[in-house]
Amino acid sequence: MSKDIRIKKGLNINLVGAAEQTTSTAVLSNVYAIHLNDFHGLTPKMLIKEGAEVKAGEPLFYNKNKEEMKFVSPVSGELVEINRGARRRILNLKILADKEQAQLTHQPLNVEKASKEDIKAYLLEGGCWPFIKQRPYDIIANPDANPKAIFISGYTTAPLAAQADYVLQGKESELQAAIHALAKLTPGKVHVSVGEASNSPLAGLSGIELHKVSGPHPAGLVGTQINKIDPINKGETVWTVAPQDLIIIGEFLLTGKFNPERLVALAGSSVKTPKYYKTKIGAEISTFLYASGVNEDNFRVINGDVLTGLKSRPDGHLGFYNNTVSVIPEGDDYEFFGWNKPVFDKISATRALTFSWLQPNKKYDLTTNTNGEHRAFVVTGMYEKVFPMDIYPLQLLKACMVNDIDEMEQLGLYEVAPEDFSLTEFVCVSKQPHQKIIREGLDLLYKEIG
Template sequence: MSKDIRIKKGLDIKLVGEAKQVTTKLPMGSVFAIKPSDFHGVIPKILAKEGTEVKAGEALFHAKSDERILFPSPVSGKVTEIVRGARRKVLEIKITSNGTQEHKDFGKVDVASMTGEQVKNHLFASGCWPFVKQRPYDVIANPNQAPKAIFVSAYASAPLAANYDYVLQGKEAELQAAVTALTKLTEGKVHVSVGSSKSPLASVRDVELHKVSGPHPVGNVSTQIAQIDPINKGEVVWVVTPQDLVVIGELLLTGKLNLTRTIALTGSKFTTPQYITALAGAQVSGLVKENLQNDNTRVISGNVLSGTQVGEDGFLGYYDNQLTAIPEGDDYELFGWNKPVFDKVSTSRALTFSWLNPKKKYDLDTNTNGEHRAFVVTGSYEEVFPLDIYPMQLLKACMYKDLDEMEGLGAYEVAPEDFALTEFICVSKQPHQKIIREGLDLLKQELG
């Protein structure tokens, strides 16, 4: 029996620049890059050196900790540059496309007749294992530890997020194949959460379906896990996003790894916010060409709360299906703290009036409207944090590195994105997501 999820705590940040449901197919582009930093905690071991010719789906590097976990090229072409930083850390592996898109053939399979070990080995060989992430720690899943359940969130509640009901249209066969494969990987249930019955994932078989409603972060998978099957110490759950399910499903049905995604171009700085098709790792300049108002603009790979800043010469994140462009907030507002505010979102009613018109859309910039300072106890974090956790206490435990306290306060249940809203409303301007990421890394390092 499904369990519907409805939360009241949270905050919907309504912004100008929602993508129109029109998809433009762009030229493939010439330069692509895979960034090891997209795969948190992975130390890359290079397989394709500069000058190597690769096909789409061929491995560029593997994880140093487990050579079975491969990271493939999105295109066929030549590895033209391996960009390194301090201490020879690999920052980017650039591939120049040959324009023909030749795929490595991994072979069609009958997923219904496969065992869990066969499915796992197929995902390893094809480079699809990085799509499977785990809680705790929010990292690529450890294949040696079986999950008690697998979760798929097909409802995105973040500001201007891509509409999954739209981008997944026509992908029912791929989604079903991928879900069938996931059921082989766990003795528990595969939980799928949707926002409406119109979702293509609402009709898949062999899953426990949940309908979610409420403000952001109801679409975050941590919120859904906490409501459906909370994580206890020693337990693991796996998480896969719907767009990655499509890639896995197409691999199973065709034998080819196709990393093409439907990307939402969102934000007030796009002339025409819309959907486009693009490969993972595509160069941003080719995706925003003749559509970006490039006058003091910040381009973000992902959403405004948890995305990564990229320039036009940067590259689309491996897991991202959204590019956001908003004004750069590098101006100073005279007496901004001492006058009524009508053009910003705030959970406080002190000289702010966004609560009077909850449906109004705002054109916000990147200005933090204040400077970094010590934590101020206001009780506001709990208003937008739906998990049964004390957010400020967990943040402080991460800062002073008390492992026992972090465990007791629920660090195993969270990911950095779950603290994006508390960071947004924080009057102390503390980097909540960075603090949680460092805390989770410490837990993993010390406790495994």
């Protein structure tokens, strides 16, 4: 029996260039990279030196604060480069892949007979633990914590994002193995959310609490679902896992092999033939970007969806958690008096000189232009119209800006992650960096309270 969740507040951003549900295999990448900024707050300690040979699934480094937490190589090859920044902080690792891949294989784990500690140790050693994240703080889960529940969102509402229903097809056995393992890690429930009219493989799994979700973005964000199902209070912890990461965890449990394969949605109005590509974590984006072709010279590659992704280069590398690459026109042109005339080709949450509300299903070809500069943080009431959580978004943002820890706690910072404020950032007339503000607030809270 499912429990329905209907979200009314929000805003769907319909963009041109959604990926067609056809899949091609990307050209094999010569170099794979792991970027340390994907693991927020992590202090890495290297296990091997530059120039060493590694197998796929072999540990490269570990978490200094939790030494049993290993991070493994996506492919076999030579560790050719360790890039460092200020104070010799590791920025990224680059691996030159072998033509013939060699795989490190573990003994498959019998989940039915395994204990909670056995499962934790197996995932930590095999490099699968980083796929489990926790709230509060939106960081890799602390294996010593006892989460009250685990949440998985199989409902996709972010603009141009990879559709979970499509990428999970045919992976029922891996998904079920992962669910059985995760269920042993919490005394609570494993909450799984799918679309109201979904045909997701997640809906047929056993050992889950199923929720059917409907409504505009951010209904598909796991933070919105946590808020509606089982909100987080001070002192409580919940874990979250992305659907495609469940497949990697499940396959590792069944076969003992770490297979970081991804179905990536290459989407956006600048792509000639947007579709899905089968590739691996850390692969060069150019290996599938130019296979689909681009419509123009002046475009931006976004590693992720257009609201939460990071700017990248065509020769950049797929992020550890990303399954979407968005390519849209670069917004470096400006309209004369663009703020003072009717607008028909942009989407807006207001009705002031804009007409997108008359055509809710129209698709737009938007650029990266913010249509304004950073300005005073004013009260408009816009955030509350697109923010469905039982939280005051403006007050929470301002509490983070002034580092008021008591106010942050009382206003619900424990419940949120930066992505939960991506839509308020999109509609913000003050052009404030909401996600950055929330990230800095979470970091302060973690530092002071932990």
